[in-house]
Amino acid sequence: DAGITQSPRHKVTETGTPVTLRCHQTENHRYMYWYRQDPGHGLRLIHYSYGVKDTDKGEVSDGYSVSRSKTEDFLLTLESATSSQTSVYFCATRDREEVGNQPQHFGDGTRLSIL
Amino acid sequence: GNSVTQMEGPVTLSEEAFLTINCTYTATGYPSLFWYVQYPGEGLQLLLKATKADDKGSNKGFEATYRKETTSFHLEKGSVQVSDSAVYFCALILGGSYIPTFGRGTSLIVHP
Numbered sequence: 001d002a003g004i005t006q007s008p009r010h011k012v013t014e015t016g017t018p019v020t021l022r023c024h025q026t027e028n029h030r031y032m033y034w035y036r037q038d039p040g041h042g043l044r045l046i047h048y049s050y051g052v053k054d055t056d057k058g059e060v061s062d063g064y065s066v067s068r069s070k071t072e073d074f075l076l077t078l079e080s081a082t083s084s085q086t087s088v089y090f091c092a093t094r095d096r097e098e099v100g101n102q103p104q105h106f107g108d109g110t111r112l113s114i115l
Numbered sequence: 116g117n118s119v120t121q122m123e124g125p126v127t128l129s130e131e132a133f134l135t136i137n138c139t140y141t142a143t144g145y146p147s148l149f150w151y152v153q154y155p156g157e158g159l160q161l162l163l164k165a166t167k168a169d170d171k172g173s174n175k176g177f178e179a180t181y182r183k184e185t186t187s188f189h190l191e192k193g194s195v196q197v198s199d200s201a202v203y204f205c206a207l208i209l210g211g212s213y214i215p216t217f218g219r220g221t222s223l224i225v226h227p
Contacts, residue, residue: 031213042219043204050213090158101147101166101208104215106158
């Protein structure tokens with residue numbers, strides 16, 4: 001959807017290691033988001049971006065950082081992974097507001113397990 | 116703040132049954148409303164949307180009407196299929212906002 005590619009799709013790593021997840025989009029959408037999805041919690045926003053180099057925190061940003069150096073790429077980094085960060089991570093994009101109240105478009109997710 | 120409340124699931128139905136999934140919202144302004152569907156192992160995809168009061172969104176036999184007086188956007192389908200088994204999310208976004216608000220999701224299981 002909207003040409004969103006998340007990589008890797010699956011990853012298993014150990015506590016304390018750094019992890020970077022990548023989201024790549026081909027639609028030139030202005031806004032990009034990282035969510036995590038856990039049973040009983042629905043979707044929770046980690047960080048979002050409203051333009052190149054413009055990012056802000058969501059509701060569960062502790063332990064995560066992001067970077068957006070190009071329109072098409074939004075990276076999520078876990079500096080030192082913990083078992084509580086085991087989750088499914090979704091990237092989403094959204095077109096600029098000038099074209100109306102646009103929906104989000106989601107990638108297929110990255111399943112991250114931290115042992 | 117803004118919030119979206121969906122009925123708890125799972126909702127379990129037999130094929131060809133009528134479906135309603137309730138969604139109510141609170142918002143500080145006049146939001147646009149969305150239903151997304153998530154099939155197993157996939158990301159969310161837009162199912163339908165409505166941008167102003169009394170608008171009806173529809174897609175794939177699903178429909179929902181933006182009811183400002185009851186702050187609701189209930190999802191309905193007249194005859195569900197096994198392939199409709201998925202998790203359904205109601206969401207809103209206010210004009211000029213970057214951040215949508217999602218409900219917790221409602222799981223639908225359809226038996227043959």
